[in-house]
């Protein structure tokens with residue numbers, strides 16, 4: 001394996017805030033996933049998590065540079081399974097995580113509040129997720145084991 | 147079209163100098179090509195040109211940052227056809243283009259000089275190619291019309 | 293992977309079968325909704341959504357599918373999904389769609405299930 | 410798109426058919442060469458390279474294929490390619506490989522052409 005999570009070896013991708021660019025970005029997740037021979041269904045999960053993170057940045061961040069920055073790393077924790085890590089970073093206005101209400105099927109089906117599932121989907125589909133957000137922007141670091 | 151060649155809207159990809167990373171990069175070319183509905187065979191030509199430019203950077207450049215930087219842009223010249231532009235940049239030692247001998251099938255088949263086809267393939271497969279190289283590095287800018 | 297989600301429709305009696313091809317985002321979701329509502333207007337009582345050729349549905353797309361489902365339930369109609377990839381199936385379960393709509397592996401099973409006896 | 414190029418071999422009399430799957434770079438080229446030489450050693454007089462499942466061959470891979478072709482020509486054997494994508498076909502023409510090796514659309518045509526009468 002010639003790509004690792006030590007920082008030196010990583011693939012970075014910058015996309016403009018523009019319709020459908022999230023799908024163009026999923027191609028990179030798929031290519032890196034295939035590179036480590038991650039099963040197709042797991043790659044699909046990474047792709048959807050990445051899509052959700054990108055459309056959040058597109059919709060909510062108002063990034064000062066009009067871009068979303070992605071970094072892909074593969075690594076292995078000790079002797080554990082290999083993983084694919086995706087970082088999605090925007091230089092936007094950030095948000096207060098404590099103010100985000102957890103969505104539920106009940107709320108979704110009873111009322112007008114159908115949105116609000118993006119972060120929940122990301123957490124459910126990935127094996128670990130770390131979000132840091134401030135006035136400088138938002139960074140989502142998510143990892144999926146092979 | 148939400149992606150253009152004016153500079154603001156572009157996709158950039160940075161890959162490490164490592165085996166097979168050129169193939170990971172072709173996924174991005176394919177995704178951007180599909181985005182503008184470029185026919186599959188033309189996308190294949192862009193992919194191979196990109197592969198040749200990347201392996202040149204891997205083999206010959208000795209990039210100081212250990213990376214190759216790619217930028218993808220789509221645009222349209224006046225009312226002309228849409229194009230996909232790929233820039234491959236390395237911060238390596240550069241080369242003297244006047245010193246590069248043009249390859250030929252005769253030389254390839256008669257002797258021991260089987261290599262030396264990369265730049266020729268790039269020029270043959272792309273619609274336009276501009277190479278600039280100095281001690282600071284090499285930049286190949288290539289364009290393919292849809 | 294094309295950006296445009298194509299939606300093909302087929303009508304069998306009072307069952308409308310909509311088959312998607314490609315990424316379901318807001319536009320894709322809205323196209324499905326448009327076709328679904330037009331079938332409901334013209335007398336369809338049940339909808340089958342065949343997502344066999346779709347590998348990604350984003351959360352905005354799903355929220356529109358939920359609106360379609362609610363409209364169908366309001367009219368006492370039926371809606372069934374089929375051809376879901378494991379990831380889409382998982383996402384539908386996360387969002388609770390699976391509690392309200394039936395999910396079948398194949399189109400024929402879905403059509404059989406929603407057809408009037 | 411897997412990084413490893415798989416090479417499958419089949420022997421029909423004195424014709425060896427090598428079928429590739431995936432990206433042909435230096436390692437892929439060397440694997441083809443290894444299998445080709447082993448068939449030549451064991452009496453094969455003709456090689457068919459079926460590249461149907463390969464969409465990219467880089468210039469290093471092609472330079473190795475040219476070495477294989479030269480070795481076959483030295484032994485007065487035959488080599489034919491089949492299943493080339495338009496881009497691979499174009500690249501083979503650029504590098505002059507097409508002047509020295511026969512290229513056929515299908516494997517059966519290639520096998521027929523190189524088989525001893």
Ligand SMILES: Nc1ncnc2c1ncn2[C@@H]1O[C@H](COP(=O)(O)OP(=O)(O)O)[C@@H](O)[C@H]1O
Nearest residue numbers: 056057060061094095115116117118119120138
């Ligand atoms: N990158 C971001 N920048 C700013 N705010 C964000 C970002 N990502 C998420 N948020 C905030 O978190 C909320 C919840 O996000 P999410 O769960 O994806 O649902 P939705 O996008 O449908 O509202 C958003 O409504 C927004 O307020």
Ligand SMILES: Nc1ncnc2c1ncn2[C@@H]1O[C@H](COP(=O)(O)OP(=O)(O)O)[C@@H](O)[C@H]1O
Nearest residue numbers: 202203206207240241261262263264265266284
């Ligand atoms: N990015 C680069 N950095 C430094 N030298 C390069 C670069 N690209 C090409 N070259 C020089 O140009 C020569 C010709 O390149 P090419 O036509 O691709 O053939 P090959 O790589 O097989 O030698 C190389 O041998 C090398 O000396």
